[in-house]
Amino acid sequence: MSQVPIWFERKFEFSYSLDLLPNLLARLRGTPARLEETLRGFSRTILIAKPQGKWSAQEIIGHLVDSASNNHGRFVRAQLGDDLFFPGYDQAAWVSVQQYSAADWSELIALWRTFNSHIAHIVERIPQDVATQPRAYHNLDEIAWKTVPREQPATLEYFVRDYVAHMKHHLAQIPK
Numbered sequence: 338m339s340q341v342p343i344w345f346e347r348k349f350e351f352s353y354s355l356d357l358l359p360n361l362l363a364r365l366r367g368t369p370a371r372l373e374e375t376l377r378g379f380s381r382t383i384l385i386a387k388p389q390g391k392w393s394a395q396e397i398i399g400h401l402v403d404s405a406s407n408n409h410g411r412f413v414r415a416q417l418g419d420d421l422f423f424p425g426y427d428q429a430a431w432v433s434v435q436q437y438s439a440a441d442w443s444e445l446i447a448l449w450r451t452f453n454s455h456i457a458h459i460v461e462r463i464p465q466d467v468a469t470q471p472r473a474y475h476n477l478d479e480i481a482w483k484t485v486p487r488e489q490p491a492t493l494e495y496f497v498r499d500y501v502a503h504m505k506h507h508l509a510q511i512p513k
């Protein structure tokens with residue numbers, strides 16, 4: 338059974354306002370910039386180490402690039418239709434196929450940071466009524482990080498918050 342995050346329980350209680358999203362937007366903009374500085378000094382050995390066979394730091398950032406590229410399209414398409422029904426992607430297979438550990442680290446984190454700057458640019462321009470519009474037709478029971486049952490309506494605002502929470506979750510996995 339899915340975990341229900343706090344903002345899901347509250348999602349119909351607060352009225353949407355960009356004023357309520359400064360932390361989220363700051364996280365989208367600020368976290369990558371700060372982390373980029375921290376990680377630039379890491380040795381290659383640490384960046385590609387796979388603790389207990391799990392993703393390396395480079396693969397985690399690569400996975401976050403995949404998340405950004407998939408959700409970029411979703412956040413745009415959601416504003417052009419009434420549903421939140423999108424193709425998923427096989428996350429482990431995407432990381433494996435792209436061989437992120439062989440990627441240039443500077444380019445990879447620059448890509449991740451810039452991609453999230455653009456997503457922040459998109460998010461702060463989502464009209465209020467579009468962000469909070471209940472969407473009856475969605476597959477957030479499959480593609481969200483913290484899922485929403487198919488029979489309950491979902492909002493784009495929720496989906497954006499879920500994207501950022503997912504990013505935060507993976508950043509915490511990177512040894513610092």
Ligand code: NI
Pocket residue numbers: 400428503507
């Ligand atoms: Ni993930």
